[in-house]
Amino acid sequence: MELSIAELQKDASHRHSNAVRNWLWIGVFMITIQVMIGGITRLTGSGLSITKWEIAIGTFPPVGEVEWNEAFELYKQTPQYHKINKGMELSEFKFIYFWEYFHRLWARSLGFVFIIPFCWFLVKKQIKKSLMIDLIVIVLLGGLVGVFGWIMVASGLINRPWVNAYKLTIHLNLAFLVYAYLFWTTLKVTFPKRRAIVIGKKIGTLKIINVLLIVQLLLGGVVSGMKAGLAYPTWPLMNGTYIPFDLLEGSNWTWNNMIEYDSHAFAAAFFQFFHRNIAYLIFILGFVIFFKWTKVLKNNSYFFNVVMIFIGALCFQVFIGILTVMNCKGSLPVFLGVTHQLGAVLIISSLLYMNYRFIGHARVSEVKE
Numbered sequence: 001m002e003l004s005i006a007e008l009q010k011d012a013s014h015r016h017s018n019a020v021r022n023w024l025w026i027g028v029f030m031i032t033i034q035v036m037i038g039g040i041t042r043l044t045g046s047g048l049s050i051t052k053w054e055i056a057i058g059t060f061p062p063v064g065e066v067e068w069n070e071a072f073e074l075y076k077q078t079p080q081y082h083k084i085n086k087g088m089e090l091s092e093f094k095f096i097y098f099w100e101y102f103h104r105l106w107a108r109s110l111g112f113v114f115i116i117p118f119c120w121f122l123v124k125k126q127i128k129k130s131l132m133i134d135l136i137v138i139v140l141l142g143g144l145v146g147v148f149g150w151i152m153v154a155s156g157l158i159n160r161p162w163v164n165a166y167k168l169t170i171h172l173n174l175a176f177l178v179y180a181y182l183f184w185t186t187l188k189v190t191f192p193k194r195r196a197i198v199i200g201k202k203i204g205t206l207k208i209i210n211v212l213l214i215v216q217l218l219l220g221g222v223v224s225g226m227k228a229g230l231a232y233p234t235w236p237l238m239n240g241t242y243i244p245f246d247l248l249e250g251s252n253w254t255w256n257n258m259i260e261y262d263s264h265a266f267a268a269a270f271f272q273f274f275h276r277n278i279a280y281l282i283f284i285l286g287f288v289i290f291f292k293w294t295k296v297l298k299n300n301s302y303f304f305n306v307v308m309i310f311i312g313a314l315c316f317q318v319f320i321g322i323l324t325v326m327n328c329k330g331s332l333p334v335f336l337g338v339t340h341q342l343g344a345v346l347i348i349s350s351l352l353y354m355n356y357r358f359i360g361h362a363r364v365s366e367v368k369e
Contacts, residue, residue: 015192017126023117024186030113031179032345034106038175039341041103042224043334046096047163048080050104053150061101071097080161107146114139134185138178145174165225165261172221180348187356205289206358212282213351217344219275224337226261228268228275229328238276244269272325279318286314293358306357310350317343 041047051074062068072093075081081088118135121127127135148171155164223229232238246252246269253266261267290311297304317340324340327333 016128016131016189020121020126020131021186021189023121024182024189026113027110028179028183028186030106030110031175031182032342034103034110035175035179035345036338036342037099037103037106038172039338040334041099042168043332043337044096044099045080045084046099047103047153048078048156048161049075049093049096049100050153051075051078051157053153061097068094078157078161079159080156083161107149110142131185131189134181134188138182138185141174141178141181145171145178148174160262162227163225165222168225169218169221172224173217176217176344176348179345180352183349183352184356187353191356203358205285205292206354209282209285209289209351210355212278212285213347216275216278216282217348219271219278220344222271223268223275224341226268226271227332228272229325229332230330231265231268232272233325233328235322235326238269238273244273246270247273279321283314283318286311303357306354310347310354313343313346313350317347 050071062071068090072090075093075097085092118127148167152163152167152171155167156162232244234240238244246264246266252264257264257266258270290307293307294304297307320336320340320343324333324336327336
């Protein structure tokens with residue numbers, strides 16, 4: 001029989017206390033908030049307001065008129081101020097400073113929320129070896145996010161008024177990777193006795209979606225960094241055509257146009273075109289899973305609901321994505337943009353949960369047809 005419900009053997013290394021489990025879920029929630037704050041910081045143009053990377057001293061914002069003026073003077077030396085925000089008032093600077101400061105402060109808070117309970121659980125011997133390894137990986141990845149965050153910011157402090165789109169993509173997708181790794185780790189701790197569906201060859205469609213989502217997240221980061229939505233704020237066509245004219249001209253397909261994307265429309269057209277079309281492909285494959293899998297899952301409401309959660313997240317993300325691009329006329333819509341970024345987190349979460357519950361091969365202790 002191709003479909004069976006399987007209960008994987010209990011793994012003692014993944015059984016932890018409720019306190020450890022709740023601690024991990026708090027981490028998942030806090031990273032989700034951090035991704036949203038990062039989106040607000042990017043969309044409000046706040047990311048270059050703090051021109052120094054001070055891990056300890058930078059914990060405290062300017063206090064008093066003298067310190068605020070000093071911070072403002074440093075910002076006035078940046079290309080963003082001279083090319084975009086010339087004549088900005090101090091009150092306006094305080095607004096963009098707040099979001100970048102809040103973004104960094106929340107990241108530091110994540111560190112405290114991790115280290116203090118971690119030390120407590122370690123002393124109480126409540127963290128098993130398997131979880132310890134996962135936590136070390138998460139910490140290393142988190143540190144990498146911070147390093148690339150500063151590399152990203154530094155790219156906008158020299159000659160250009162914005163951060164480099166490709167460096168922003170690395171920073172954003174490392175954040176997604178930390179979230180995904182922590183979410184998967186939390187699933188293992190929350191459901192150590194893993195009950196799953198063995199669906200055999202049907203798992204292939206899910207694997208394709210996994211790969212496509214990784215590509216889509218990378219494309220989405222570049223589209224965000226290039227503000228490509230401003231160039232093509234229409235849907236379903238891109239300024240009246242399915243394939244942008246810039247992509248039909250062979251001479252535009254040069255490496256220089258990809259690197260110097262500020263001076264040519266080719267890169268914006270390229271990345272937004274493929275970002276849209278891979279979204280369509282993921283959407284279609286999602287409904288392939290829905291129509292093929294629900295036939296065999298109709299008698300098991302739990303696993304049917306797992307699929308429905310993913311389909312719901314997919315529909316939500318596509319809808320918000322369309323609204324976002326259609327409202328990119330002249331400026332980036334902050335609320336829709338942040339919601340679209342949150343939608344990406346929902347897609348990652350629901351897809352990981354599907355992967356956790358639908359398996360191709362398993363060491364089975366009990367199979368019930």
